[in-house]
Amino acid sequence: MEIIGAGPAGLCASILLKNLSPRIDVRVTEQxxxxxxxxxxxxxxxxxxxxLQVGDPETHALIAPQMERWRDxxxxxxxxxxxxxxxxxxxxxxxxxxxxxxxxxxxxxxxMHFGQRLESLQGIEHAADLIIxxxxxxxxxxxxxxxxxxxxxxxxxxxxxxxxxxxxxxxxTQTFIRGPHGEINAHHYRYAPNLSTFIVECDAASFxxxxxxxxxEQHSAETCRVLFADTLEGAPLLTNKSEWRRFPRxxxxxxxxxxRALLGDAAHSAHFSIGSGTRLxxxxxxxxxxxxxxxxxxxxxxxxxxxQRMPVARKLFAAANASAQxxxxxxxxMTLPLPEFAFSYLxxxxxxxxxxxxxxSPGFMRDYDEYRxxx
Numbered sequence: 001m002e003i004i005g006a007g008p009a010g011l012c013a014s015i016l017l018k019n020l021s022p023r024i025d026v027r028v029t030e031q032x033x034x035x036x037x038x039x040x041x042x043x044x045x046x047x048x049x050x051x052l053q054v055g056d057p058e059t060h061a062l063i064a065p066q067m068e069r070w071r072d073x074x075x076x077x078x079x080x081x082x083x084x085x086x087x088x089x090x091x092x093x094x095x096x097x098x099x100x101x102x103x104x105x106x107x108x109x110x111x112m113h114f115g116q117r118l119e120s121l122q123g124i125e126h127a128a129d130l131i132i133x134x135x136x137x138x139x140x141x142x143x144x145x146x147x148x149x150x151x152x153x154x155x156x157x158x159x160x161x162x163x164x165x166x167x168x169x170x171x172x173t174q175t176f177i178r179g180p181h182g183e184i185n186a187h188h189y190r191y192a193p194n195l196s197t198f199i200v201e202c203d204a205a206s207f208x209x210x211x212x213x214x215x216x217e218q219h220s221a222e223t224c225r226v227l228f229a230d231t232l233e234g235a236p237l238l239t240n241k242s243e244w245r246r247f248p249r250x251x252x253x254x255x256x257x258x259x260r261a262l263l264g265d266a267a268h269s270a271h272f273s274i275g276s277g278t279r280l281x282x283x284x285x286x287x288x289x290x291x292x293x294x295x296x297x298x299x300x301x302x303x304x305x306x307x308q309r310m311p312v313a314r315k316l317f318a319a320a321n322a323s324a325q326x327x328x329x330x331x332x333x334m335t336l337p338l339p340e341f342a343f344s345y346l347x348x349x350x351x352x353x354x355x356x357x358x359x360x361s362p363g364f365m366r367d368y369d370e371y372r373x374x375x
Contacts, residue, residue, distance in 0.1 A: 006030035009264030010134030041191025182206030
């Protein structure tokens with residue numbers, strides 16, 4: 001079995017394949033060094049961790065003790081804050097997550113090669129029984145058979161830059177401010193006892209007004225540090241490939257082609273505002289290996305994987321897109337009173353009705369209902 005890409009999707013698949021049968025030869029090839037990664041922390045909702053515990057309890061047991069956890073989240077608008085109770089999350093450093101997965105894969109006998117960039121699939125395609133494309137947005141596996149996978153790739157309109165900070169926030173927080181050149185937002189959460197992710201996002205108008213395109217990483221970091229000085233309380237912003245980008249919206253109409261299968265960002269994207277990219281990657285790997293375990297013939301197994309997994313992933317893909325669209329229009333929503341703004345934020349993906357919201361976040365909904373009665 002050949003796996004291209006040693007991110008969470010590829011490593012999880014390699015572990016599950018070895019768990020399925022130690023006799024399976026599994027090789028993972030990754031173009032980056034073993035400890036190279038972009039970004040800072042990875043966040044999971046409580047529900048996202050539940051699926052991992054069921055699908056791969058050994059990996060869950062390895063990762064869960066390393067995570068930072070909190071029960072509520074916070075929305076801040078123009079310096080005022082409101083708590084969304086019951087919205088639980090966990091987070092871990094991306095480097096630490098990959099280290100744990102690499103260690104587990106090695107223990108099971110997975111052959112791993114880092115720092116090896118493949119220019120084509122020639123040779124691999126002839127020798128491998130199965131090729132798994134877990135190689136991200138620019139997937140070689142997908143590009144090599146693009147007509148079969150039928151991808152649609154676009155970009156959202158907002159710009160974002162991914163920073164870190166040596167300040168530990170007690171909750172995942174969304175901070176919205178109006179700066180001197182326009183509205184801007186920060187998503188921030190701790191992923192280690194003294195470290196947090198700090199993603200800064202703005203629409204095209206603010207991006208141009210702040211002239212972020214003309215800044216290097218350090219200049220961007222310093223500009224954002226000044227803008228969010230009250231939030232950061234004197235802490236700096238750290239960079240790690242923190243260029244300004246627009247988030248890609250990728251969906252493949254097929255995830256299988258011959259003896260090839262796509263996982264994670266190679267097959268679909270999920271906007272970071274719902275924190276489901278790594279969750280989807282793990283779930284894809286679990287679904288693929290479960291299908292291989294159920295079917296004796298590879299074509300039947302891959303067909304089952306696609307049949308069962310795509311509709312589930314499509315729902316989260318749609319929710320992530322709805323969330324991203326909400327962020328593209330948050331400038332206009334920032335004129336709302338804080339309770340209305342927070343309600344709009346909580347319902348942005350379209351997945352929660354009022355009954356579910358009252359179960360999930362009873363304290364906030366009680367205060368929101370009281371606010372509505374007073375208006």
